[in-house]
Amino acid sequence: MFVVAMGLAVASVGHAAPAPQAAPATTAAAPAAAATPAAATPAKADANDPMLAMDGAPRMLPVAGVGQPTPGEWRLQGQVTKNGERALKFHDYILVPVITVISLFVLLLLIIVIVRFRKAANPVPTKTAHNTVLEIAWTLIPVVILAAIAAPSIGLLQAQYKAPPANAVTLKAIGNQWYWTYEYPGNGGIELTSNMLKEKDEVSGKDRARTDEDGPRLLATDQRVVLPVGVPIRLITTSNDVIHSWSIPAFWVKLDAVPGRLNETSFTIEKEGVYFGVCSELCGARHGYMPITVEAVSPAVFAAWVKAKGGTMPGSTPAPVIAPAADNGAAAANAAGPVENATAAAPVTTQAATANAATAGTAGR
DSSP states (O other), X not given: OHHXXXXXXXXXXXXXXXXXXXXXXXXXXXXXXXXXXXXXOOTTOOTTOTTOSTTSSOOOXXXXXXXXXXXXXXXXXXXXXXXXXXXXXXXXXXXXXXXXXXXXXXXXXXXXXXXXXXXXXXXXXXXXXXXXXXXXXXXHHHHHXXXXXXXXXXXXXXXXXXXXXXXXXXXXXXXXXXXXXXXXXXXXXEEEEEOBOOOGGGOOTTOOOOOTTTOSTTTOBSSOEEEETTSEEXXXXXXXXXXXXXEEGGXXXXXXXXXXXXXXEEEEOOSOEEEEEEEOSOOSTTGGGOEEEEEEEOHHHHHHHXXXXXXXXXXXXXXXXXXXXXXXXXXXXXXXXXXXXXXXXXXXXXXXXXXXXXXXXXXXX
């Protein structure tokens, strides 16, 4: 009986004071970060420490009207990339005026036809069949308008797909039904899984509900993509199932994610902040529930985040550790030249290929 009583006492204490490891995690960290002690948040860190946010990203709050839709807004979102600024000017100062003039002109013609050629004012219909000048005019004028629009449009399209420089940060976005996974091939293979945050009345158990600090409803995610400002970004997209589309309106970026194929574009973010997007390709029943959240930070904060996730920055990879030679004779032999029957195993890497033409059709599957 004494043993039974002691067992019940221990069980009751276990239920009353659960171990710290059982506390609900605020969000799922990337596999690479979970295995790295550097990703752990210090217990007594400064409140402004960029590593304190729930998802391991810097503590940055979204700003209303920046990087997200605004109620009642009829214009395009404010742009934070060079291509976006160029496209916004093209839209506001070329497309909108041309469309407005053409629409008013067509409306004027309709009014003239209604008033002048109605039955009461024109009881005897005209028998005119052709007007050479008019036919030439209504053929050439639209051609001239289209040519004037095409010139800046083609230049903008070309700028969007300009090859990024060698120092670009590579982000690989992989579409799934219905969430996104991300990889940073150039930063030690960091991996993230990003799901939409649900509302308080939609979650149960240990799931984290959306708050205003996360972002708007249907746009906030549990894992944010972190990218540096002022540094070229190489975006690579693919898919594991159906066609998706990675789209951030404030970046002027919309790139399809096609199964078995790698698509690429580049952009440079010029302003820090939190920016939201969505999958812009009809991909199934929950197409409207796979948003995208990007947190643009300074290069220094990005480097700290990469370190916290267990990754590395280009050029900071530690040198490989070479085991000491058994004797000086073996060391001298190795220094003299390659050994054919070497027994050391070749290093194994799990980093996905991003520019290998031979494997481009299978990467990301």
